[in-house]
Amino acid sequence: MNVPVVMPQLGLTMTEGSVSAWLKKPGESVLKGEMLFVVSTDKADMEVESLDEGKLVRIVVEPGNIVPVGTVIAYLERPGENVVVTQPASELSAQPQAPPVAVERANLVAEKVPPAAKAEVTSGEGPVASPRARRLARDLGVDISKVKPSGRSGRIVEEDVRRFAEGSKSQASQSTAPDLRRRQLIAERLTKSIQTIPHFSVSVEVLTDQLISLRERLMVRAEKPAGLKITITDLLLMALGLALDATQGIRAVWEEGMLREVKGADLGLAIATDRGVVAPVIRDLEKLDVAEIARRRQEAVEKARSGRLSLTDLEGGIGTLSNLGMFRVDHFQAIISPGQSFILAVGKIEKRPWVKEGALTVAPTMMLNLSVDHRVADGALAAMFLGKIAEIIENPSQLF
Secondary structure, X not given: OEEEEEOOOOOOOOOEEEEEEEOOOOOOEEOXXXXXXXXXXXXXXXEEEOOOOEEEEEEOOOOOOEXXXXXXXXXXXXXXXXXXXXXXXXXXXXOOOOOOOHHHHHHHHHHHOOHHXXXXXXXXXXXXXXXXXXHHHHHHOOOHXXXXXXXXXXXXXXXXXXXXHHXXXXXXXXXXXXXXXXXXXXXXXXXXXXXHOOEEEEEEEEEOHHHHHHHHHHHHHHHHHHOOOOOHHHHHHHHHHHHHHHOHHHOEEEEOOEEXXXXXXXXXXXXXXXXXXXXXXXXXXXXXXXXXXXHHHHHHHHHHHOOOOOHHHHOOOOEEEEEOOOOOXXXXXXXXXXXXXXXXXXXXXXXXXXXXXXXXXXXXXXXXXXXXXXXXXXXXXXXXXXXXXXXXHHOHHHHO
């Protein structure tokens, strides 16, 4: 019997997804556990493995179409079976008609090709094609060996070459569609954030001389012996986790019209990749030492930039750290991710005017901007939380 392939639920909050690419073509064999297609969400693109073995006989959902979790997106034919897959009426009304299966068309053509023509095609002299077709293929830059004849004679004609060239252009134009679709999903999600989360922000400038000194000491203690690179981001994550643990009132999220208390300090880290920004969650930060935070941050960055994040890696955070200190950015405001309560935006460390013990001097400082969901916290609570973060940064001995 034919085996349906459905849109999987890759995370607790996933309700719909889009196939950004099929890794197999109709007619190709698929092994159990072999990667079959790529699902695109607003958070990440993930390769999905096949749960069964067989031959891909029909693709129901083409790349770019968004469908609910559980929707049939393709069919497999198990080994040893020869099943003609018919699309249910419910799918016909919900999804666009899929094109005829390429392998079935190819088999049909092969059955109608005379034996002599078949011999010519496989003789090693190249496919049988008319001179006009070969000339057109040269003009269009088409590899004639990849063109399939459509007529009963098995001979490639001009129309076959044109059809192949148009199909190649269509595939090339669709190659950027997953990225464009993902940007659209991100835009929809952030628009929802602005429309549904009442944001407000509080800011502070903090002295970072002791934080820099601490990192330099840690470079000697941890980086060389353990092979870890301790960064300012690691120390900021640690400070944010401890401040969150110390500010009880802020540890909540607005969910289904009411507050839900959150116990652990699970925080997202905004990471730039060649396909956009993602924010994998580092969990239980308040319990981790700086070396473990550095390990987890490094692992999250590697997974994000190699496209190996799962939705589980991206779900469940109470807030996010977005550090643009490596760029020429002094100060910025960030948008809270739906389902979270705050986001801390951090600018670059720069030498700026600073008053110390009543005297004007120049010192390294950093700008922090905390955006908060007003349904979760008011201005006073947000100020207390930001004040605790600033206190830890300026006196980083509290980290230990």
